[in-house]
């Protein structure tokens with residue numbers, strides 16, 4: 026829609042100009058009118074009421090007071106000079122403190138005059154004060170905006186420096202809104218708005234910036250959130266429908282020798298959840314359509330076996346299968362583990378990683394190209410150009426969030442036929458997020474652990490208790506168990522992290538002396554050979570303790586390990602803590618996870634640690650994580666290459682609305698798959714325009 030007013034460049038808005046335009050684009054990504062209009066306040070301030078100074082308590086948020094300046098004075102000297110104004114309202118007195126712009130503010134504040142003071146009270150020397158509040162003479166306070174409820178926009182230092190304060194920003198929004206009044210095109214069909222009781226777009230955009238009252242604000246936000254979620258789902262569901270129509274899948278009708286051999290040689294029965302998921306997969310691979318399935322299951326829930334049984338179905342029907350893992354350790358472990366379950370006479374298996382020797386590598390390439398290899402495990406080495414399959418029928422991707430979208434999609438182009446796709450993750454993703462991240466995939470969940478697992482006992486201890494932790498480790502090791510000790514590794518503080526790990530390693534080897542105790546150490550700075558050597562020491566049971574960074578955590582299976590000690594646990598996210606904890610508790614013995622932290626914890630860190638101590642349920646933790654941190658930080662969101670860029674909706678808090686929007690999208694597309702009916706013309710057009718803005722989800726699988 027060229028010429029549409031919302032597409033006008035922001036520099037053309039009166040009061041902006043080229044300089045501010047540059048600043049707005051650089052700091053907030055605001056390029057055109059639409060961008061400014063869709064930059065919503067992140068917080069609202071209720072100025073409909075004045076508080077009394079006597080009412081102020083520790084819970085007081087942003088509030089406004091009305092009263093008189095009693096006195097103004099300077100305190101401190103040099104750089105520490107500050108301005109203190111004593112302000113009273115008849116119920117008490119409070120100090121207003123200014124560190125910056127002292128001169129200018131001093132001129133503005135006149136003792137004896139009435140002011141409105143607005144800010145957040147803080148505590149200093151056991152008394153409340155206001156640091157840098159907004160102060161306006163009562164006489165001019167009317168200019169503060171029309172509504173009692175005002176929005177606060179997020180700002181940056183550079184914006185402030187460039188003269189774009191919250192007040193300026195608010196003024197720009199107001200100017201823009203009057204400029205575009207009557208010219209904003211509605212984006213949802215009338216019939217749909219009525220059905221969902223959504224207010225018109227133009228009103229919503231006005232009220233979200235300048236709400237006349239709380240009810241109007243709520244309606245405005247609901248309308249804008251709904252639209253955002255709805256179009257996202259419409260786009261996902263449409264792709265899903267197209268894929269279902271287009272992608273014919275290979276058929277695996279037979280359950281044959283390979284499958285049955287493994288089934289009868291299992292040392293334990295499958296769990297109900299494993300059976301349920303296998304049935305879902307069975308239905309997919311006999312449907313004639315290509316399978317695109319996400320399998321979620323907590324650490325240790327037995328996803329590998331599901332992958333193997335799926336692969337065996339491919340093999341029994343004359344197709345090849347591959348299972349790709351993010352690390353060499355994992356791929357090797359999968360490979361070594363399979364010989365417990367298969368008949369090597371009937372199923373020819375190979376392992377392909379970056380370390381596979383050239384001669385062997387060549388043989389594997391040949392075997393895959395001529396079809397003599399039935400099943401291949403591997404790492405990224407599987408997606409190199411040289412790898413070609415004779416007839417790849419199934420591709421499994423383990424720990425899928427560790428792979429980029431692009432890497433994954435390359436796997437499906439390795440064969441003439443479109444293979445069935447099974448992606449697996451041990452990072453439980455809350456339903457709402459899964460619906461969005463993987464909105465075009467079918468989702469299976471293993472929600473049951475194999476029997477006999479005892480819950481892992483999680484405790485939180487201070488760093489000063491290290492000796493006690495060592496004593497406890499010793500007790501477990503003397504009873505024949507093994508122990509993980511993990512240190513965080515964060516890019517920004519990499520150097521210090523390695524120092525911590527080294528220090529920790531020395532400390533441990535000091536306490537756990539060789540040859541009575543063997544301690545292995547694994548981190549990213551070692552040569553691959555050293556890493557593999559130490560890893561092996563631990564996996565084979567020769568080492569009692571494994572000291573490592575967190576980067577190697579995924580998927581390693583050492584059933585004899587019973588203790589996981591996590592240093593600086595406050596620096597990890599919930600999902601990662603849970604992943605790490607999942608490394609123990611795999612055998613039958615009682616297992617422990619010890620979270621060590623410093624004394625001073627932020628409120629969020631404490632919440633996370635408490636959460637970890639209170640539940641072993643990965644899904645519960647994932648939901649909590651999403652609520653606490655939002656989807657942007659969610660593990661897997663960033664790596665997967667899917668930026669979920671929502672302006673106003675919140676996947677954590679708006680999940681009922683998301684479900685409603687998704688089912689609305691389903692209903693509309695079921696009736697009108699190509700959005701051809703005239704009443705859906707608006708939807709079709711808007712969806713088309715969204716392309717390019719929204720990530721192309723169709724590439725995921």
Ligand code: ADP
Pocket residue numbers: 293294295296299322323324325326327328329330451475476582584611
């Ligand atoms: P994950 O889902 O984390 O990949 P794995 O597939 O590695 O879990 O399984 C964890 C452990 O549980 C393995 O040692 C595996 O042999 C075992 N296991 C898998 N399924 C069952 C089952 N049905 N009963 C008992 N143990 C099982």
Ligand code: MG
Pocket residue numbers: 328329423580
């Ligand atoms: Mg696994």
